[in-house]
Amino acid sequence: MTIPELEAIAKEIRVDVIRMLVEAGSGHPGGSLSCTDLVTALYFHQMRHRPEQPDWPDRDRFVLSKGHCVPAVYAALARAGYFPREETLSLRKLNSRMQGHPDRHRFPYVEASTGSLGQGLSVAVGMALAGKAGGKDYRTYCVISDGECQAGQIWEAAMSAPRFGLDNLCALMDYNHIQLSGGVDEIMSLEPVLDKWRAFNWNTLEIDGHSFPAILDALQAAEQHHDGPTMIVCQTVKGKGVSFMENRWEWHGKAPSREEGERAVEELVNGG
Amino acid sequence: MSATATRVTFGETVCRLADTNTDIVVLDADLRKSTMTDEFSRKHPERFFDVGIAEGNMVGVGAGMALAGKIPFICSFACFVVGRFEQIRMAVAYNRANVKIVGTHAGIGIGEDGYSQMATEDVGLMRTLPNMAVVQPADAVETRGAVEYIAQHDGPVFLRLTRQKVADINDEGYEFRFGKAVVLREGADVSLLGTGAVMENILNAADLLAAQGISAQVVNVHTLKPIDTEFIESIASSHGKIVTVEDHGIHGGLGSAVSETVAELGRGRVRRVGVTEFAESGDTDGLYGKYGLSAEHISVAAMELMD
Numbered sequence A: 001m002t003i004p005e006l007e008a009i010a011k012e013i014r015v016d017v018i019r020m021l022v023e024a025g026s027g028h029p030g031g032s033l034s035c036t037d038l039v040t041a042l043y044f045h046q047m048r049h050r051p052e053q054p055d056w057p058d059r060d061r062f063v064l065s066k067g068h069c070v071p072a073v074y075a076a077l078a079r080a081g082y083f084p085r086e087e088t089l090s091l092r093k094l095n096s097r098m099q100g101h102p103d104r105h106r107f108p109y110v111e112a113s114t115g116s117l118g119q120g121l122s123v124a125v126g127m128a129l130a131g132k133a134g135g136k137d138y139r140t141y142c143v144i145s146d147g148e149c150q151a152g153q154i155w156e157a158a159m160s161a162p163r164f165g166l167d168n169l170c171a172l173m174d175y176n177h178i179q180l181s182g183g184v185d186e187i188m189s190l191e192p193v194l195d196k197w198r199a200f201n202w203n204t205l206e207i208d209g210h211s212f213p214a215i216l217d218a219l220q221a222a223e224q225h226h227d228g229p230t231m232i233v234c235q236t237v238k239g240k241g242v243s244f245m246e247n248r249w250e251w252h253g254k255a256p257s258r259e260e261g262e263r264a265v266e267e268l269v270n271g272g
Numbered sequence B: 001m002s003a004t005a006t007r008v009t010f011g012e013t014v015c016r017l018a019d020t021n022t023d024i025v026v027l028d029a030d031l032r033k034s035t036m037t038d039e040f041s042r043k044h045p046e047r048f049f050d051v052g053i054a055e056g057n058m059v060g061v062g063a064g065m066a067l068a069g070k071i072p073f074i075c076s077f078a079c080f081v082v083g084r085f086e087q088i089r090m091a092v093a094y095n096r097a098n099v100k101i102v103g104t105h106a107g108i109g110i111g112e113d114g115y116s117q118m119a120t121e122d123v124g125l126m127r128t129l130p131n132m133a134v135v136q137p138a139d140a141v142e143t144r145g146a147v148e149y150i151a152q153h154d155g156p157v158f159l160r161l162t163r164q165k166v167a168d169i170n171d172e173g174y175e176f177r178f179g180k181a182v183v184l185r186e187g188a189d190v191s192l193l194g195t196g197a198v199m200e201n202i203l204n205a206a207d208l209l210a211a212q213g214i215s216a217q218v219v220n221v222h223t224l225k226p227i228d229t230e231f232i233e234s235i236a237s238s239h240g241k242i243v244t245v246e247d248h249g250i251h252g253g254l255g256s257a258v259s260e261t262v263a264e265l266g267r268g269r270v271r272r273v274g275v276t277e278f279a280e281s282g283d284t285d286g287l288y289g290k291y292g293l294s295a296e297h298i299s300v301a302a303m304e305l306m307d
């Protein structure tokens, strides 16, 4: 897929995210929009997967450790053909498969139930380790947030992946610099974060997380790296694409009203 | 009847108590706007510590501060803070550290966020720990009284609070008495024992039962540990029919605490109304309907005891 095509899909996914959240009346726009380009690059370019055979044993695995941003993944999976797009509008409603955080049993197209921050990278390590142990060549991808890197378990996972030689594991950190209560630097800084991952023996890259050429290059570099796991630190903007949400912690966990949603969609469709 | 989220009353009360009790400190894990410690963070910034999304560390740091003489209230969603069970077991309970563990967003009543943010096992876990008291207030005045009590209680406490608004069930002059069940309505045929967010549904269930000619006593059990054994024994020995209701799993919570007492006494029968599955996203009423916590479900459970 070409870069302009990927950009067009990302834009559609952002629109879908806004529409879903407006219908739901709750949810997390900021972090969903900041990881949209990463999720798009994974599902529409990088990952080996078959929407017509979701349980294909050799598929690449994807774990969304920052589970509250699952609307971006639902939108991507629907666009990829896993299930009808209309269903995304049932987000967070009783009896819907579109749970507020991913639920693997109600909705089998996500690889792992997440929503308690700090745990997803360990699960991804397990999937990558099982691949190695089982002689499979699938790759495992995991998107983590910056705030969740404050959790100790992230660093337990970080220590284990190189130890197990997991060159089939690639993690992407959505570094939007904002968490629920404010700026990451004010609450509990991660810096120097690249040095931390490097010190834990990861192959470490830093990119603009909204540049498709940069994302694709980094994903390819990760695949070609054969000495342990890769961490791509992605500099992103929380609320990316909607001017009144960008870089504002207030939009971490609040759905847009119908009117705000229309403004956001208008901007995404005509503005960018 | 007005309604308040018990987390809101907690936030106001801890802030006010800290004006005079300078040993009180508050720790939070990137949820101050949800646990309602935001006001405290602005009014007492030198006594507020946000550890980031690191609840395990928060438990340990809270224990250390308590062992050094402070009275830490450590706050997060109940599922996340109680999720650090082994840290609580070791650093708080075993040390008998004077830590007040505040778990907001209890139960499936939180609604749209879904199971990952719903605590339905927390009371069970906390009840297993020696030294740990467990308190779940049901409305605003009771929360105020409970927080005032807890601040001067010597030892660890788990305080369980709601995200959603809950209706006032007590009068303004109500006094919180630790460990004592509160009879809200008298009744001779069956006792409906509840805790926390479900009290309004229980009162409605008592009305439904009254329409069937059944006289149901309604009891609010705000202290889950130590449970009011004396009270439970008294009703088990009289009419002997008890329904427990809670927005928590049926394992380990109020239903278990009451059943343990009744079983050891060897008199009385219990029906437990509570959550039995992983719940899901939805609105509170819809969830209470689907997962068996509506007034109708409660009244049916009571009828089943009426043979």
Ligand SMILES: Cc1ncc(C[n+]2csc(CCOP(=O)(O)OP(=O)(O)O)c2C)c(N)n1
Binding pocket: A028, A030, A031, A032, A034, A066, A068, A069, A115, A116, A117, A118, A145, A146, A147, A148, A149, A174, A176, A178, A179, A180, A181, A238, A252, B029, B030, B031, B053, B055, B080
């Ligand atoms: C263990 C845990 N603690 C707290 C929460 C509540 N919570 C949900 S989102 C969030 C903030 C997340 O910020 P960040 O990790 O930076 O994510 P992003 O910016 O990508 O949305 C918090 C504290 C949680 N889901 N899990």
Ligand SMILES: [Mg+2]
Binding pocket: A031, A145, A146, A147, A174, A175, A176, A177, A178, A179
């Ligand atoms: Mg962030």
